[in-house]
Amino acid sequence: MLAEGLESAVAIGVLWAALALPGWVDVRWWWVALAITAAVAYMVVVPQWRYLVHRWEVTDTAVYTQVGWWSRERRIAPMSRIQTVDYTESGLSRLFGLATVTITTASAAGALSVAGLDRTVARGLADELTHKADAVEGDAT
Amino acid sequence: MSQPGPTDLPTDLPTDLPVDLPVEGPEVPGGDWFRLDPRMLLVHPVREVIRFLPALVIVAVAGSGLSGGVPWQLAGVLVPIAIGLLRYLTTSFRIAEGRLELRTGLVMRRSRSARLERVRTVDISASLIHRLLDLSTVRIGTGTNADDQQLELDGLRSTGALRLRDDLLRVSPVAPDPGGAVPLAGDGPEDAGGTHATPPAYAPDAPPTLVLDPRWARYAPLTSTGVVVLAGILGAGGQLLQSADELLPEPSRVTDGPGLPGLVTALVLVAVALVATAVLAVLGYLATNWGLTLRRSAGSWQLRRGLFTTRDTSIDEERLAGVRLHEPLSLRLVGAARLSAIVTGLAGSQAASAMIVPPAPARVAAGVAGEVLGAPGVADAALEPHGPAATRRRWIRALVPALVLAAVPVVLVLALDLTAWLLLVTVALPVLAGVLAADRARTLGHAHVGHHVVARSGSVVRRRDSLGDEHVIGVNLRATWFQRRVGLSTLRATTAGGPQAVTVPDVPTDRAVALALAVLPDVVGQFVDASPAEPLRR
Numbered sequence: 001m002l003a004e005g006l007e008s009a010v011a012i013g014v015l016w017a018a019l020a021l022p023g024w025v026d027v028r029w030w031w032v033a034l035a036i037t038a039a040v041a042y043m044v045v046v047p048q049w050r051y052l053v054h055r056w057e058v059t060d061t062a063v064y065t066q067v068g069w070w071s072r073e074r075r076i077a078p079m080s081r082i083q084t085v086d087y088t089e090s091g092l093s094r095l096f097g098l099a100t101v102t103i104t105t106a107s108a109a110g111a112l113s114v115a116g117l118d119r120t121v122a123r124g125l126a127d128e129l130t131h132k133a134d135a136v137e138g139d140a141t
Numbered sequence: 142m143s144q145p146g147p148t149d150l151p152t153d154l155p156t157d158l159p160v161d162l163p164v165e166g167p168e169v170p171g172g173d174w175f176r177l178d179p180r181m182l183l184v185h186p187v188r189e190v191i192r193f194l195p196a197l198v199i200v201a202v203a204g205s206g207l208s209g210g211v212p213w214q215l216a217g218v219l220v221p222i223a224i225g226l227l228r229y230l231t232t233s234f235r236i237a238e239g240r241l242e243l244r245t246g247l248v249m250r251r252s253r254s255a256r257l258e259r260v261r262t263v264d265i266s267a268s269l270i271h272r273l274l275d276l277s278t279v280r281i282g283t284g285t286n287a288d289d290q291q292l293e294l295d296g297l298r299s300t301g302a303l304r305l306r307d308d309l310l311r312v313s314p315v316a317p318d319p320g321g322a323v324p325l326a327g328d329g330p331e332d333a334g335g336t337h338a339t340p341p342a343y344a345p346d347a348p349p350t351l352v353l354d355p356r357w358a359r360y361a362p363l364t365s366t367g368v369v370v371l372a373g374i375l376g377a378g379g380q381l382l383q384s385a386d387e388l389l390p391e392p393s394r395v396t397d398g399p400g401l402p403g404l405v406t407a408l409v410l411v412a413v414a415l416v417a418t419a420v421l422a423v424l425g426y427l428a429t430n431w432g433l434t435l436r437r438s439a440g441s442w443q444l445r446r447g448l449f450t451t452r453d454t455s456i457d458e459e460r461l462a463g464v465r466l467h468e469p470l471s472l473r474l475v476g477a478a479r480l481s482a483i484v485t486g487l488a489g490s491q492a493a494s495a496m497i498v499p500p501a502p503a504r505v506a507a508g509v510a511g512e513v514l515g516a517p518g519v520a521d522a523a524l525e526p527h528g529p530a531a532t533r534r535r536w537i538r539a540l541v542p543a544l545v546l547a548a549v550p551v552v553l554v555l556a557l558d559l560t561a562w563l564l565l566v567t568v569a570l571p572v573l574a575g576v577l578a579a580d581r582a583r584t585l586g587h588a589h590v591g592h593h594v595v596a597r598s599g600s601v602v603r604r605r606d607s608l609g610d611e612h613v614i615g616v617n618l619r620a621t622w623f624q625r626r627v628g629l630s631t632l633r634a635t636t637a638g639g640p641q642a643v644t645v646p647d648v649p650t651d652r653a654v655a656l657a658l659a660v661l662p663d664v665v666g667q668f669v670d671a672s673p674a675e676p677l678r679r
Contacts, residue, residue: 061664062664071619071620071621073620076617105635107642109633
């Protein structure tokens with residue numbers, strides 16, 4: 001969630017630096033104000049929205065995730081088709097003790113991702129999925 | 142360069158294959174390394190000479206000027222031959238322990254191996270040089286998308302290549318007849334035929350599913366290849382015209398708009414380009430697809446084609462997940478279509494070998510689709526339209542950008558006082574967009590017939606995908622805010638081959654969930670709540 005804030009702050013900074021510093025464009029104060037307002041609104045609204053949308057569920061035979069905000073995507077992968085289970089902690093999420101679990105299938109269009117989980121929950125999820133996927137027969141294609 | 146002997150065998154290979162596989166039979170000297178066919182000694186030097194031709198010319202020219210000319214010229218011939226010889230000596234392969242292993246390289250030794258049961262496609266091709274010497278190149282696809290992981294045996298006797306193909310494809314699914322002998326592809330001329338324990342899986346007398354009719358080549362200019370060639374010719378022609386204009390001294394050549402001579406020249410050039418494109422496309426079509434036959438034998442589909450370079454592709458039936466019928470606008474207008482197979486583990490650059498029907502009459506392509514899918518009624522199943530909301534969405538998505546663009550000429554004419562002819566664009570764009578939207582809306586459709594998901598979409602690039610239920614490895618349901626507002630979703634049934642997913646765009650969400658339920662009842666069923674508006678749990 002913090003990532004979005006950082007992103008927009010950096011974006012505004014870069015934009016401002018690119019436009020104003022070389023003196024190419026006469027930057028009006030209200031441009032900056034508008035950009036900052038938009039960014040703040042984005043920072044306040046989008047993470048909340050995402051948080052409301054994001055869901056994940058694991059059963060004995062399948063994994064189900066729902067992600068997104070404006071565009072919402074729900075993905076279901078049968079346990080028997082899971083090929084890899086990735087556990088990642090990015091630099092920023094490590095500050096908050098968070099982690100992401102990514103589940104891939106043999107299709108490039110079928111990866112499921114559960115982002116921003118508590119580290120212990122994510123570890124548990126990754127282990128659970130690995131065991132369950134391992135217990136199913138077949139070569140997952 | 143000594144041949145690697147049996148002592149080089151790695152001993153830690155996994156032996157998790159059934160022991161009665163053909164390659165493991167008792168009469169089989171399992172684990173012997175074979176070289177490629179010695180006739181490759183002729184092919185390699187010829188190829189190397191062709192590759193070194195520029196260098197050879199330089200050597201020959203420069204060498205004749207020098208005092209010691211003859212040794213130089215000799216070196217120019219000997220070096221390629223030596224390279225060819227070394228390549229022959231350093232390349233070897235074997236089938237052992239359920240693996241096909243290939244060793245290549247002189248300076249940098251490479252060893253590649255593939256599990257036999259992972260073999261998905263076997264591709265046999267033969268260039269002109271190969272065909273003169275009765276040789277074939279065997280490419281073995283194992284489902285990795287990386288091209289350098291493909292195993293290539295360049296230079297086996299053609300009969301040996303066919304037997305290797307048959308044996309590999311017999312192993313990869315559950316072996317129905319584990320009595321076959323090992324493919325002794327490279328050793329001696331007399332090993333083919335009579336001593337083979339089982340009849341070859343390739344039965345030439347089986348009636349082919351499809352035989353090419355050369356008259357289909359008339360569709361070739363309408364394919365994207367034809368268009369690309371045309372664009373190339375037009376571009377070159379345009380440049381030619383331009384440089385001709387610059388070279389000619391008359392200053393009055395093009396002053397305001399093309400004069401009559403310029404116009405005539407341009408028209409003639411365009412006509413010539415069109416004819417040249419058509420001829421090139423037809424010739425290309427015939428060269429690639431000459432003698433194309435598609436037949437099914439022993440658990441795989443075999444496609445053979447080619448006039449100069451022959452190509453013989455086999456697709457393991459177990460891996461044939463579905464088909465995609467391509468009906469681009471140009472082909473559709475003349476009632477033609479193409480067909481390609483969706484093969485598990487075959488994607489990206491390898492997907493070319495999944496083409497099974499080149500541009501041909503639509504009913505031929507559909508007929509082959511039905512045969513290949515092996516489920517009656519799938520190829521010609523009536524599709525369920527997606528309803529008024531999806532139709533509206535098609536119209537909005539086509540018209541809004543068109544209207545925005547149509548406004549540009551109006552502004553230009555009013556503000557900059559340009560010629561009023563620009564307003565033609567304003568009229569034409571929305572009309573074109575409307576035609577496109579109507580066709581796109583009409584095209585949309587899906588069905589679930591005979592354990593296959595069928596989906597059709599697109600207009601300029603229209604395709605109809607059919608995918609077997611057991612090859613669906615996941616379900617994605619996506620909806621933007623606009624789509625949710627009108628109760629639509631885009632369903633993607635993911636698969637491990639070809640396009641990676643079959644997309645059903647803008648289908649009412651309840652029907653999308655119903656379709657997903659029909660495909661994967663147990664998996665999807667546990668996430669479904671009985672809510673009519675939003676059946677899938679959220």
